[in-house]
Amino acid sequence: MAPRVLVSDKLSPTAVEIFRDHGIEVDYEPELGKDKEKLLSVIGKYDGLAIRSATKVTEKLINAATNLKVVGRAGIGVDNVDIPAASRRGIIVMNTPFGNSITTAEHAIALLFAVARQIPEANASTHAGKWEKNRFMGVEITGKTLGIIGCGNIGSVVAMRAIGLKMHVVAYDPFLSEARAEELGVEKVELDELFARADFITLHTPLTDKTRGIIDAAAIAKMKDGVRIINCARGGLIVEKDLVEALKSGKVAGAGIDVFEVEPATENPLFNLPNVVCTPHLGAATTEAQENVALQIAEQMSDYLIKGAVTNAINMPSISAEEAPRLKPFIKLAEVLGAFVGQVTEDSIREVEVLFDGSTAAMNTRALVSAALAGLIRPQVSDVNMVSAPIMAKERGIIVSEVKRDKSGVFDGYIKLTVKTASKTRSIAGTVFSDGKPRFIQIKGINLDAEVGEHMVYTTNYDTPGIIGLLGTVCAKHGVNIANFQLGRNRPGGDAIALLYLDAPFPENVIQELLASGSILSAKRLHFDVSA
Numbered sequence: 001m002a003p004r005v006l007v008s009d010k011l012s013p014t015a016v017e018i019f020r021d022h023g024i025e026v027d028y029e030p031e032l033g034k035d036k037e038k039l040l041s042v043i044g045k046y047d048g049l050a051i052r053s054a055t056k057v058t059e060k061l062i063n064a065a066t067n068l069k070v071v072g073r074a075g076i077g078v079d080n081v082d083i084p085a086a087s088r089r090g091i092i093v094m095n096t097p098f099g100n101s102i103t104t105a106e107h108a109i110a111l112l113f114a115v116a117r118q119i120p121e122a123n124a125s126t127h128a129g130k131w132e133k134n135r136f137m138g139v140e141i142t143g144k145t146l147g148i149i150g151c152g153n154i155g156s157v158v159a160m161r162a163i164g165l166k167m168h169v170v171a172y173d174p175f176l177s178e179a180r181a182e183e184l185g186v187e188k189v190e191l192d193e194l195f196a197r198a199d200f201i202t203l204h205t206p207l208t209d210k211t212r213g214i215i216d217a218a219a220i221a222k223m224k225d226g227v228r229i230i231n232c233a234r235g236g237l238i239v240e241k242d243l244v245e246a247l248k249s250g251k252v253a254g255a256g257i258d259v260f261e262v263e264p265a266t267e268n269p270l271f272n273l274p275n276v277v278c279t280p281h282l283g284a285a286t287t288e289a290q291e292n293v294a295l296q297i298a299e300q301m302s303d304y305l306i307k308g309a310v311t312n313a314i315n316m317p318s319i320s321a322e323e324a325p326r327l328k329p330f331i332k333l334a335e336v337l338g339a340f341v342g343q344v345t346e347d348s349i350r351e352v353e354v355l356f357d358g359s360t361a362a363m364n365t366r367a368l369v370s371a372a373l374a375g376l377i378r379p380q381v382s383d384v385n386m387v388s389a390p391i392m393a394k395e396r397g398i399i400v401s402e403v404k405r406d407k408s409g410v411f412d413g414y415i416k417l418t419v420k421t422a423s424k425t426r427s428i429a430g431t432v433f434s435d436g437k438p439r440f441i442q443i444k445g446i447n448l449d450a451e452v453g454e455h456m457v458y459t460t461n462y463d464t465p466g467i468i469g470l471l472g473t474v475c476a477k478h479g480v481n482i483a484n485f486q487l488g489r490n491r492p493g494g495d496a497i498a499l500l501y502l503d504a505p506f507p508e509n510v511i512q513e514l515l516a517s518g519s520i521l522s523a524k525r526l527h528f529d530v531s532a
């Protein structure tokens with residue numbers, strides 16, 4: 001059945017065309033994002049949800065979205081999506097990190113000029129026939145210092161434009177390297193220094209717990225008298241009531257505000273103050289940017305729903321469309337290795353190490369680790385996938401590590417999973433053969449070459465005569481046909497293992513019959529998802 005996508009915010013029609021071109025069914029309901037109850041009632045039908053900032057993807061919505069696989073944000077900010085809730089449910093959240101950055105930077109510069117020269121008020125006065133030439137005295141921006149808080153994609157474009165306008169640019173961004181600052185021609189400073197030196201301040205950080213309220217009364221007190229503030233990022237970055245006070249006292253001479261604490265902002269204490277220029281979250285509102293983000297998100301979501309390619313996901317490593325088919329059998333391998341250990345382990349897991357040998361070390365190992373964790377956790381929590389597995393492992397306090405090394409054996413490459421519990425360390429290795437199917441090649445350090453079947457039985461035993469006969473006889477007695485039988489041992493007469501690939505599930509009550517024989521130390525029924 002074709003995947004089904006809901007577009008619940010106003011996106012360019014290009015998005016709808018692209019989904020359809022990919023054979024995806026799409027419902028375009030640009031007002032639905034604002035109708036929480038209606039959205040809740042229909043979301044269960046969809047595999048994908050394409051949004052902008054009006055749709056709030058809350059935990060409640062995610063819990064109702066029983067088929068949802070991907071949320072696509074046609075734009076940058078994802079603060080309207082509960083990402084931990086989506087990740088726990090295995091839903092990928094992706095955005096378009098560059099599609100509207102130039103447009104938004106241009107809007108910040110437009111507001112900067114508008115505030116410096118009071119253009120909106122002068123415009124309204126002139127239209128009213130007042131000709132108040134002496135009322136509107138502006139300030140030049142040439143030679144002034146612009147303080148940029150958050151110098152990522154948009155902040156960098158603002159910096160370049162401002163430098164072109166002969167401003168001096170100082171930037172505060174804990175993740176901005178000295179080299180990048182130098183390349184941009186900006187001076188990297190601490191926040192308090194930025195406050196002390198800037199004539200204009202512009203905000204370009206995401207809204208997070210750390211950045212919320214970054215401009216409050218205490219911050220404003222550290223700024224120059226007559227500073228002008230621009231916010232084209234997110235409303236919550238500024239404590240609006242503190243800004244209102246500072247505008248009224250004259251400490252802040254003007255503000256250009258595109259984003260508000262509560263949106264849509266139909267009432268706000270900033271409204272109607274002199275020299276406050278407001279726009280209704282128009283930062284990304286150009287035809288070019290809207291075309292870009294609609295096209296990009298529709299391509300990204302289609303690639304994921306149809307080919308399993310992951311681009312610009314917030315909660316999952318990227319897998320390119322070219323890489324996806326090559327990686328797929330190794331994702332299956334990593335999952336079955338995880339599933340093997342997950343099914344034989346009963347204690348709580350403390351540590352997981354995934355070793356990538358040879359050619360596998362050059363692959364997308366982050367994605368493969370996620371797949372191994374998904375396989376490992378699934379026997380306990382069925383509703384887990386590559387998106388939710390890393391977060392679940394973290395929540396359970398499992399230490400996960402990844403090791404890469406050059407080819408060390410006969411295989412071009414293989415993956416070895418080692419899992420530690422309080423009482424035991426278990427390891428299993430596997431590879432993918434030219435038929436594209438996973439093989440177990442080592443269990444407990446014992447070499448073997450076992451195909452992975454849907455129904456299997458794994459036993460540990462002493463290397464004594466009669467084990468093959470015993471397993472064969474018990475299976476025959478209960479009408480279970482053996483498709484493949486693999487044995488391995490560490491040395492003659494030492495520890496041995498057997499792995500049987502069966503045409504039907506091994507009856508649960510028959511496990512006791514195997515153990516009662518005395519020569520089998522442990523026996524476990526295993527089930528693997530071997531679907532392509």
Ligand SMILES: NC(=O)c1ccc[n+]([C@@H]2O[C@H](COP(=O)([O-])OP(=O)(O)OC[C@H]3O[C@@H](n4cnc5c(N)ncnc54)[C@H](O)[C@@H]3O)[C@@H](O)[C@H]2O)c1
Pocket residue numbers: 075076077078097100101104149150151152153154155172173174175176204205206207210211232233234258259281282283284285
């Ligand atoms: N008004 C609009 O329509 C509009 C349009 C696009 C984006 N936005 C907003 O702009 C924000 C920035 O977009 P971007 O593409 O530049 O994102 P980005 O991720 O490229 O850059 C954000 C920068 O903020 C920095 N940062 C993070 N925490 C910080 C902190 N505590 N102090 C200082 N800097 C910090 C990061 O290091 C990063 O460099 C988005 O998160 C979005 O909310 C608004």
Ligand SMILES: O=C(O)[C@H](O)COP(=O)(O)O
Pocket residue numbers: 052053054074075076077078100281283284285
């Ligand atoms: O984060 C963004 O991309 C902007 O805030 C744009 O939001 P919008 O798509 O709702 O205009």
